[in-house]
Amino acid sequence: MEFNKHLESIKTYEAGKPIELVVREFGIDPKDIIKLASNENPFGCSQKVQDAVSKIVKNMALYPDDSMLKLKNALAKRFGVDIKNLIIGSGSDQVIEFIVHAKLDEDSTVLMNSVTFAMYEIYAKQVGAKIVRTALQEHDLDEFYAMYQEHKPSVIFLCTPNNPTGDAIDAKSLLEFIAKIDDETLVVIDGAYMEYAIAKDASKKITPKEIVDRFDNVIYLGTFSKAYGLGGMRVGYGVASSSIIDALYKLRPPFNITTLSLEAASVALEDEGFVQESIENNFNEMKRYEEFASANSIEIIQSYTNFVTLCLNKGQNSSQLADSLLKKGMIVRDLSGYGLNAVRVTVGTPAQNDRFFELTPQFL
Amino acid sequence: MEFNKHLESIKTYEAGKPIELVVREFGIDPKDIIKLASNENPFGCSQKVQDAVSKIVKNMALYPDDSMLKLKNALAKRFGVDIKNLIIGSGSDQVIEFIVHAKLDEDSTVLMNSVTFAMYEIYAKQVGAKIVRTALQEHDLDEFYAMYQEHKPSVIFLCTPNNPTGDAIDAKSLLEFIAKIDDETLVVIDGAYMEYAIAKDASKKITPKEIVDRFDNVIYLGTFSKAYGLGGMRVGYGVASSSIIDALYKLRPPFNITTLSLEAASVALEDEGFVQESIENNFNEMKRYEEFASANSIEIIQSYTNFVTLCLNKGQNSSQLADSLLKKGMIVRDLSGYGLNAVRVTVGTPAQNDRFFELTPQFL
Numbered sequence: 001m002e003f004n005k006h007l008e009s010i011k012t013y014e015a016g017k018p019i020e021l022v023v024r025e026f027g028i029d030p031k032d033i034i035k036l037a038s039n040e041n042p043f044g045c046s047q048k049v050q051d052a053v054s055k056i057v058k059n060m061a062l063y064p065d066d067s068m069l070k071l072k073n074a075l076a077k078r079f080g081v082d083i084k085n086l087i088i089g090s091g092s093d094q095v096i097e098f099i100v101h102a103k104l105d106e107d108s109t110v111l112m113n114s115v116t117f118a119m120y121e122i123y124a125k126q127v128g129a130k131i132v133r134t135a136l137q138e139h140d141l142d143e144f145y146a147m148y149q150e151h152k153p154s155v156i157f158l159c160t161p162n163n164p165t166g167d168a169i170d171a172k173s174l175l176e177f178i179a180k181i182d183d184e185t186l187v188v189i190d191g192a193y194m195e196y197a198i199a200k201d202a203s204k205k206i207t208p209k210e211i212v213d214r215f216d217n218v219i220y221l222g223t224f225s226k227a228y229g230l231g232g233m234r235v236g237y238g239v240a241s242s243s244i245i246d247a248l249y250k251l252r253p254p255f256n257i258t259t260l261s262l263e264a265a266s267v268a269l270e271d272e273g274f275v276q277e278s279i280e281n282n283f284n285e286m287k288r289y290e291e292f293a294s295a296n297s298i299e300i301i302q303s304y305t306n307f308v309t310l311c312l313n314k315g316q317n318s319s320q321l322a323d324s325l326l327k328k329g330m331i332v333r334d335l336s337g338y339g340l341n342a343v344r345v346t347v348g349t350p351a352q353n354d355r356f357f358e359l360t361p362q363f364l
Numbered sequence: 365m366e367f368n369k370h371l372e373s374i375k376t377y378e379a380g381k382p383i384e385l386v387v388r389e390f391g392i393d394p395k396d397i398i399k400l401a402s403n404e405n406p407f408g409c410s411q412k413v414q415d416a417v418s419k420i421v422k423n424m425a426l427y428p429d430d431s432m433l434k435l436k437n438a439l440a441k442r443f444g445v446d447i448k449n450l451i452i453g454s455g456s457d458q459v460i461e462f463i464v465h466a467k468l469d470e471d472s473t474v475l476m477n478s479v480t481f482a483m484y485e486i487y488a489k490q491v492g493a494k495i496v497r498t499a500l501q502e503h504d505l506d507e508f509y510a511m512y513q514e515h516k517p518s519v520i521f522l523c524t525p526n527n528p529t530g531d532a533i534d535a536k537s538l539l540e541f542i543a544k545i546d547d548e549t550l551v552v553i554d555g556a557y558m559e560y561a562i563a564k565d566a567s568k569k570i571t572p573k574e575i576v577d578r579f580d581n582v583i584y585l586g587t588f589s590k591a592y593g594l595g596g597m598r599v600g601y602g603v604a605s606s607s608i609i610d611a612l613y614k615l616r617p618p619f620n621i622t623t624l625s626l627e628a629a630s631v632a633l634e635d636e637g638f639v640q641e642s643i644e645n646n647f648n649e650m651k652r653y654e655e656f657a658s659a660n661s662i663e664i665i666q667s668y669t670n671f672v673t674l675c676l677n678k679g680q681n682s683s684q685l686a687d688s689l690l691k692k693g694m695i696v697r698d699l700s701g702y703g704l705n706a707v708r709v710t711v712g713t714p715a716q717n718d719r720f721f722e723l724t725p726q727f728l
Contacts, residue, residue, distance in 0.1 A: 001548060001581055003466045003611040010614040020429040035426075044425040053421050053624075060417065060628060061408045061593040062399075065384040090454060093617055101490065102367045119617070126465065126615060184365060217365055229425040232623030247367040250374040251490060253457050253483070258622050259596030260417075264424060 006106070006128040019331070028329045034355055036346040037331040038231065039163070039193075039307045043281060043349065045229035045264070046274035052267040053260050064259040071262055074269045075237060079208040084242040087249060090256050092192055092221040092236030097123050098248040099219065099238075103154050103186050104129040111153040113139050115165055115338050117190060120157045129154075137340075138162070139169050141177040148181065156181065159190040160206065161197045164335055164344045166303030168197045168204040175210070178218055186244070187218045192236075195227035197304035199279045204304055208239035216241040226306060227275050228268045233261040282306045285347045292357050296364060309335065311342040316364055318343050324363040330356060370470070370492040383695070392693045398719055400710040401695040402595065403527075403557075403671045407645060407713065409593035409628070410638035416631040417624050428623040435626055438633045439601060443572040448606040451613060454620050456556055456585040456600030461487050462612040463583065463602075467518050467550050468493040475517040477503050479529055479702050481554060484521045493518075501704075502526070503533050505541040512545065520545065523554040524570065525561045528699055528708045530667030532561045532568040539574070542582055550608070551582045556600075559591035561668035563643045568668055572603035580605040590670060591639050592632045597625040646670045649711045656721050660728060673699065675706040680728055682707050688727040694720060 019033045036042075072083040089095035096119055104110055106128035112120050114133045124131050132151050134143045139158060148156065161168040178187050189206055191197075197204040208220040219240035225231040235257050238248065257265075268274075289308045293300035299311040312318050318341050322334035333344040345356060383397045400406075436447040453459035460483055468474055470492035476484050478497045488495050496515050498507045503522060512520065525532040542551050553570055555561075561568040572584040583604035589595040599621050602612065621629075632638075653672045657664035663675040676682050682705050686698035697708040709720060 001550065001607060001611075004469055007466060007611055007614050012614060012616075019426075020433065021431060024433070038427050040427060041425050044422055049424065050421045053424065054418050057414045057417050058408055060413065060596045061405050062383075063402050063404060063589075063595045067385060069384065069388070090617075091619065093619075097617060102371060105368055186365065225427075231427045231619075232424045234619060234622050243365060247365075247371055249376060250371050252376075253454075253461060255455065255457075255595075255598060258598050258625055260624055261622055 006126060010122060010125045022326065022329065022331060026327060026329070033329040033331065034348065034352045035331040036348050036352060036356065037333045037344075039226060039305070039346045040231045041226065041229035041278055041306070042346065042352060043229065043278045046268055046271040048271045048274070049230070049264050049267045053264050056260065056263055059259050062259055063255050064257060064262045066254050068257075068262060071266045074266050078269055079239060081209055081212050081239055082242075085208075085212050085239050085245060087238045087245050087252065088257060089236045089238065089252075090234040091225060092190065092223040092238070093119055094256060095219075095221055095236055095238040095248065096120065096188070096190075098251045099155065099186065099188060100124055100127060100129070101251050102247050108154040109151050110155045110157065111144065111147055111151060112157040113159065113162065115162070115340065116157065116159045117163045137165065138167050141169070141173055145177060145180060148185070153185060155186045155188060157188045157190065159192075160204065161193040161304040163192065163305070164307070164333065164338060165309050166301050166305045166307060168201070168304040171204055171206050174206060175214070178215055181217065183217050185217060187215070188221065189218060190221045192221065192223045193226055193305035194222065195275060196279055196282065196306055199276070200283060200304050212239060212241060216243060219244055224265045224268055227278060228265070229274070229278065230261075230264055230268060233258070233264045235261050235265040282347050285350060285353050288353055288357070289345070289347065292360075296361060298364070307344050307346045309340075309342050309344050311340065312364075317341065321360070321363050325359060328359050330359055332356075370490060374486060374489045386690065386693065386695060390691060390693070397693040397695065398712065398716045399695040400712050400716060400720065401697045401708075403590060403669070403710045404595045405590065405593035405642055405670070406710065406716060407593065407642045410632055410635040412635045412638070413594070413628050413631045417628050420624065420627055423623050426623055427619050428621060428626045430618050432621070432626060435630045438630050442633055443603060445573055445576050445603055446606075449572075449576050449603055449609060451602045451609050451616065452621060453600045453602065453616075454598040455589060456554065456587040456602070457483050458620060459583075459585055459600055459602040459612065460484065460552070460554075462615045463519065463550065463552060464488055464491055464493070465615050466611050472518040473515050474519045474521065475508065475511055475515060476521040477523065477526065479526070479704065480521065480523045481527045501529065502531050505533070505537055509541060509544060512549070517549060519550045519552060521552045521554065523556075524568065525557040525668040527556065527669070528671070528697065528702060529673050530665050530669045530671060532565070532668040535568055535570050538570060539578070542579055545581065547581050549581060551579070552585065553582060554585045556585065556587045557590055557669035558586065559639060560643055560646065560670055563640070564647060564668050576603060576605060580607060583608055588629045588632055591642060592629070593638070593642065594625075594628055594632060597622070597628045599625050599629040646711050649714060649717050652717055652721070653709070653711065656724075660725060662728070671708050671710045673704075673706050673708050675704065676728075681705065685724070685727050689723060692723050694723055696720075
């Protein structure tokens with residue numbers, strides 16, 4: 001049977017190996033496996049969220065409130081925007097999917113950074129859009145602007161802090177850049193790790209409110225998967241002008257997040273203490289990765305996230321390192337698929353990081 | 365900002381009103397609201413599932429095992445198929461979305477019943493496909509075949525039992541029909557309510573195994589949202605030849621169901637007792653709806669599902685009935701949007717149905 005021709009060019013996204021897979025492949029006891037590959041919150045999620053979800057497990061039989069008003073009200077209050085400026089997705093991934101299907105087709109172009117979140121390309125390929133990428137590894141807004149003028153993209157993806165490298169764009173420069181983009185180009189600011197960046201350096205801070213107040217052609221993406229510790233619940237959001245939100249809503253399937261996810265995300269916003277503690281722990285532990293990199297003469301990219309990217313030297317091989325660690329039950333992300341001789345490591349709990357520092361030197 | 369032109373023709377899906385909305389709109393106490401509008405399982409979900417999910421709420425921070433092997437193995441065993449014949453979606457809705465995006469575009473045609481599940485059309489419009497519908501209210505396979513020959517559709521949707529009418533296609537005739545369809549046309553058998561049909565009448569029984577064994581161009585869809593009582597967890601599946609599954613997999617976003625949903629669905633398959641009891645209760649209570657319809661001279665469509673469709677008489681108005689019931693806290697589905705002067709009512713618990721029988725006559 002033949003399928004649409006766009007499918008031929010799509011490569012399935014390779015997620016960080018789940019613990020279950022390592023158990024199966026290597027016969028390692030689950031309790032001996034440490035996964036630092038998917039930038040989950042190593043401190044889990046808020047106890048308040050766990051309690052709230054436990055209380056409503058009976059409701060698994062009931063479809064969620066498809067208006068998602070409780071969650072939207074909480075987000076609107078948090079960000080100082082109106083609920084008409086909000087759309088909820090099954091992870092911010094799904095909002096990316098809506099954006100691509102609403103704005104791109106085989107006659108249009110999308111601009112993104114050389115190294116960035118893989119799903120931008122995967123979704124763009126689903127609709128056959130032309131993908132253009134910068135040459136530089138970090139987001140360089142001058143390069144972005146030159147390529148914008150040359151290619152007239154319908155969508156520009158900016159990931160700040162960037163995944164999988166961890167660096168972040170200066171907020172003032174970013175807003176100046178956006179101001180130069182014409183109204184027909186949709187600019188996406190993917191702030192999946194923004195909570196971390198804000199805590200580390202105020203000059204990286206982009207707020208949904210300033211985006212909505214100033215621009216009709218920009219969407220800000222956020223997620224509950226990282227700092228809020230709800231990666232398994234698949235809840236993200238987009239904040240934008242109501243004209244953008246209305247268009248994306250047409251592509252939103254009903255009931256796109258679960259009843260328990262809706263409750264989890266709503267309650268997570270009430271426990272900012274958990275988030276701030278996670279972030280504080282994260283940057284304390286990150287210092288140890290910086291020391292480790294320095295002690296082992298490895299380059300580490302300055303990170304504004306909950307992960308670090310270790311760029312290996314010539315003679316070292318990121319795929320081999322990741323494989324060797326995997327056989328010891330330590331899962332990290334090899335970035336060779338992104339054209340980098342580097343591994344991305346989620347900053348874990350102190351004990352998880354201890355194990356990384358203990359295991360890794362023997363494989364360098 | 366301009367968006368892709370297909371969006372202009374898309375109408376957002378109107379889900380059954382959630383209890384939360386009725387609380388807000390009419391100020392009715394949530395405990396006084398009865399929702400018989402979304403064909404959820406009125407008996408909730410299995411206690412075993414609730415217990416299993418409660419045990420792993422900590423894991424909300426962790427992405428699900430994206431291979432979904434535990435659930436796929438359980439489904440494969442249940443249906444006697446290989447895991448390569450399976451794809452899991454966020455509800456069977458999402459598998460419908462994959463099908464549409466894999467097989468349809470603005471140059472192709474999709475054939476569906478005059479009255480059927482609304483999402484087929486909504487997804488088809490997202491890609492600008494030409495939609496053709498039969499004239500008859502029940503699936504008539506002769507009519508389908510004539511229209512297939514005339515329109516050469518790339519996809520044919522068959523919903524059995526059909527939503528929102530409840531009738532089901534004879535299995536033998538259905539298989540004979542499929543055998544006459546050429547290999548390039550993808551036939552979708554949506555069996556969201558099949559567990560109910562099988563319990564009522566073996567002649568309606570379509571099994572995923574016979575589909576996979578006999579046909580390369582057919583996909584069977586099932587869901588955990590109805591008989592398994594997990595509507596809020598968003599888990600459905602497609603069973604088909606590996607060539608179809610491979611193509612759909614290219615459109616599947618990673619982590620498309622939650623960590624808790626994966627556990628819930630896997631455990632739900634271990635508690636067939638709950639499902640069978642739900643179904644038995646359903647058909648016992650359905651008899652009362654048949655008696656009610658007869659006593660009130662209303663036509664009821666013979667139903668193979670967990671809902672009944674009551675076709676009102678001239679002078680009665682389904683929208684008015686649904687509105688009147690809503691103000692009393694009873695939510696049913698008005699089918700006027702489908703061109704029918706009818707209401708669809710989920711068969712509820714005995715107490716819920718009592719309330720329907722008590723309230724409704726005054727509004728007829």
